[in-house]
Amino acid sequence: DIQMTQSPSSLSASVGDRVTITCRASQSISSYLNWYQQKPGKAPNLLIYLASNLQSGVPSRFSGSGFGTDFTLTISSLHPEDIATYYCQQSYSAPRTFGQGTKVEIK
Amino acid sequence: QLQLQESGLGLVKPSETLSLTCTVSGGSISSSSHYWGWIRQPPGKGLEWIGSIYYSGSTYYNASLKSRVTISADTSKNQFSLKLSSVAAADTAVYYCARQGSSYFDFDYWGQGTLVTVSS
Numbered sequence: 584d585i586q587m588t589q590s591p592s593s594l595s596a597s598v599g600d601r602v603t604i605t606c607r608a609s610q611s612i613s614s615y616l617n618w619y620q621q622k623p624g625k626a627p628n629l630l631i632y633l634a635s636n637l638q639s640g641v642p643s644r645f646s647g648s649g650f651g652t653d654f655t656l657t658i659s660s661l662h663p664e665d666i667a668t669y670y671c672q673q674s675y676s677a678p679r680t681f682g683q684g685t686k687v688e689i690k
Numbered sequence: 691q692l693q694l695q696e697s698g699l700g701l702v703k704p705s706e707t708l709s710l711t712c713t714v715s716g717g718s719i720s721s722s723s724h725y726w727g728w729i730r731q732p733p734g735k736g737l738e739w740i741g742s743i744y745y746s747g748s749t750y751y752n753a754s755l756k757s758r759v760t761i762s763a764d765t766s767k768n769q770f771s772l773k774l775s776s777v778a779a780a781d782t783a784v785y786y787c788a789r790q791g792s793s794y795f796d797f798d799y800w801g802q803g804t805l806v807t808v809s810s
Binding site (some may be wrong): 629636672683 | 736737738739752756759786788795797802803
């Protein structure tokens, strides 16, 4: 199985800050990397697919980059409503494994 | 607008079989463009993909659960189902159904999730 490792596990930032979350795969997954946002008590919501493609309806302050084993999710300017846990997921091969999550809080 | 809704018993006894159904509205599970999957999340923990089914009926499962999992579909009702046998406390989780793209295998629509507790 491909292991997905996110860092950091949690972070605290101020409104307006630039926030970066990293996801590393245990082997190359090309661009088959997706990012999800999960708010407490809610289902995950797809933000980015295929490493850098913004899902319809997702604010443009979210962006993704990377290829191979190293990927990044960036929030260009943190909004209060971005408080959530973020997960990466590889879709290169089954089982479609997720990272352990990064919890984003407001400082 | 596509919607998915999980249903089933919220309490299952150890060693019994967990059964859940996902009802899809606003779209057809017979679409060749999508798979239909199940993902679970133990309380306070991360996400685990369980398995998915294609419109053709082909299934693929997480190897760690494969011996206990069956996913099936009823196209006449636009539903797909999950059965997980021989459950234990470790199977306590929120279970989500979701639509999965057949090109990039991302999960773009999710149900709200249903908590299943395994306890005697």
